[in-house]
Amino acid sequence: MKRIIVVGAGAAGLMAATIAAREGAVVTLIEKMNMIGKKMGITGKGRCNITNNAPIEDFIARTPGNGKFLLSAYQQFDNRDLLDLLTHWKLKTKVERGGRIFPESDSALEVRDMFMRVFKGYGGTLHLNEAVEHLIVDEGAIKGVKTNRETYYADAVILATGGLSYPLTGSTGDGYELARAVGHKITDLRPSLVPIETKESWVKDLMGLSLRNVELSVVAKNKVQGKMFGEMMFTHFGITGPIVLSLSHTVGKLMKKKNIGSIELQINLKPALSQEQLDVRVQKDFQLYSKKQLGNGLKDLLPQRLIPVIIKEAQLDESKFINQMSREERFRLVHTLQHLTLNFKSLGPIAEAIVTSGGITVKEFTPRTMESKLIKGLYGAGEVLDIDAFTGGYNLQAAFSTGYVAAMHAVHGDLDNK
Numbered sequence: 127m128k129r130i131i132v133v134g135a136g137a138a139g140l141m142a143a144t145i146a147a148r149e150g151a152v153v154t155l156i157e158k159m160n161m162i163g164k165k166m167g168i169t170g171k172g173r174c175n176i177t178n179n180a181p182i183e184d185f186i187a188r189t190p191g192n193g194k195f196l197l198s199a200y201q202q203f204d205n206r207d208l209l210d211l212l213t214h215w216k217l218k219t220k221v222e223r224g225g226r227i228f229p230e231s232d233s234a235l236e237v238r239d240m241f242m243r244v245f246k247g248y249g250g251t252l253h254l255n256e257a258v259e260h261l262i263v264d265e266g267a268i269k270g271v272k273t274n275r276e277t278y279y280a281d282a283v284i285l286a287t288g289g290l291s292y293p294l295t296g297s298t299g300d301g302y303e304l305a306r307a308v309g310h311k312i313t314d315l316r317p318s319l320v321p322i323e324t325k326e327s328w329v330k331d332l333m334g335l336s337l338r339n340v341e342l343s344v345v346a347k348n349k350v351q352g353k354m355f356g357e358m359m360f361t362h363f364g365i366t367g368p369i370v371l372s373l374s375h376t377v378g379k380l381m382k383k384k385n386i387g388s389i390e391l392q393i394n395l396k397p398a399l400s401q402e403q404l405d406v407r408v409q410k411d412f413q414l415y416s417k418k419q420l421g422n423g424l425k426d427l428l429p430q431r432l433i434p435v436i437i438k439e440a441q442l443d444e445s446k447f448i449n450q451m452s453r454e455e456r457f458r459l460v461h462t463l464q465h466l467t468l469n470f471k472s473l474g475p476i477a478e479a480i481v482t483s484g485g486i487t488v489k490e491f492t493p494r495t496m497e498s499k500l501i502k503g504l505y506g507a508g509e510v511l512d513i514d515a516f517t518g519g520y521n522l523q524a525a526f527s528t529g530y531v532a533a534m535h536a537v538h539g540d541l542d543n544k
């Protein structure tokens with residue numbers, strides 16, 4: 127029987143350990159925290175957005191950090207396979223807006239508990255409060271791990287230590303050092319899926335205001351570098367929400383480029399309308415409220431709190447009567463409604479990011495098996511690898527799929543080459 131050590135009991139490690147145990151290996155799962163799946167417990171605001179019902183092409187497209195590397199893993203274990211497995215393990219799921227899949231109970235803890243129950247049921251052994259400090263390698267092959275307590279020998283080791291964000295959950299980047307020490311390269315580590323700080327101080331007046339069905343564009347060098355449609359929110363320092371988090375990846379990449387200059391974030395508050403259509407719509411409102419002052423005539427178009435900001439940004443006078451406004455002033459208003467501009471100041475810290483962009487370079491791992499090309503018997507899974515996706519369940523699916531594939535190949539060897 128193969129002896130397999132899994133380092134880290136997050137999404138990737140739990141899946142890897144459970145599958146390796148199911149496949150008959152003697153599995154030791156080592157977790158440095160006092161419980162398993164601490165980060166999993168806070169995913170999806172405590173509801174755990176497990177995966178998405180999108181087709182695999184969308185998973186790849188929504189994984190800006192090395193999506194193509196995951197293709198082979200998804201061909202072996204995709205979202206459908208995951209849902210079948212969860213059903214088999216008696217976890218009921220439901221689909222929500224945007225194809226997001228959650229446990230029917232809305233409880234991330236149920237997902238975590240399910241893994242524990244199934245892993246133990248297959249005879250796996252769990253060590254809590256124990257941190258792996260070294261990988262033992264001899265003549266290019268893994269031999270085991272050394273922890274703060276003991277040395278363990280194994281035929282294969284699956285490294286699933288996660289990234290650098292939310293360090294209180296145990297994801298403190300240990301895996302990068304463990305891998306670096308045995309010769310692997312680590313790419314630049316940056317926050318991804320993180321709020322954005324802006325130079326404008328007026329954002330704090332709008333703190334908590336959420337905008338739905340808007341389009342946000344990242345503009346640099348007079349070019350749109352990325353745009354997204356959906357929901358965003360103002361904070362005391364800038365902006366956050368699903369489309370902001372996703373576009374933070376684009377901003378992070380731009381920041382690495384030389385001479386990129388300043389970066390702007392443009393909000394189109396009325397993306398469903400062309401400029402001409404919006405102008406017609408504004409004219410209708412202007413007719414209706416012709417005797418009112420501008421500050422009191424925009425309530426059908428905009429949330430109340432946004433009205434003074436738009437008027438100021440369009441350099442208009444809120445006390446001016448609408449029937450006295452010029453065509454040029456109306457155009458300025460229409461333009462601002464579709465180009466409300468914020469100047470980028472910085473990305474939020476990596477500790478507050480949903481995922482880490484960067485990690486152990488995937489060039490040194492075989493996509494079909496998740497085995498290291500440098501060290502035989504060493505496998506990587508989850509966020510410790512240079513993989514990061516958008517929100518929507520894509521990061522957890524990446525962790526589950528890579529964990530599954532690593533376990534299958536660690537137990538059975540390179541199945542395709544037998």
Ligand SMILES: Cc1cc2nc3c(=O)[nH]c(=O)nc-3n(C[C@H](O)[C@H](O)[C@H](O)COP(=O)(O)OP(=O)(O)OC[C@H]3O[C@@H](n4cnc5c(N)ncnc54)[C@H](O)[C@@H]3O)c2cc1C
Pocket residue numbers: 133134135136137138139156157158159162163164165166168169170171174175176177256257258259286287288289291292295296297298299300301479480481507508509510518519520521522523525
């Ligand atoms: C607030 C928040 C919400 C999120 N919501 C979602 C969501 O709804 N859907 C989604 O798809 N993604 C979500 N994500 C992203 C997702 O949680 C991660 O991408 C995913 O958890 C990565 O899984 P992992 O197993 O690779 O790493 P982790 O879940 O970080 O697990 C790594 C584990 O390894 C352990 N470890 C680290 N070093 C050692 C060591 N030296 N020895 C032993 N153990 C060690 C850690 O303690 C940890 O338990 C969210 C992230 C955050 C922060």
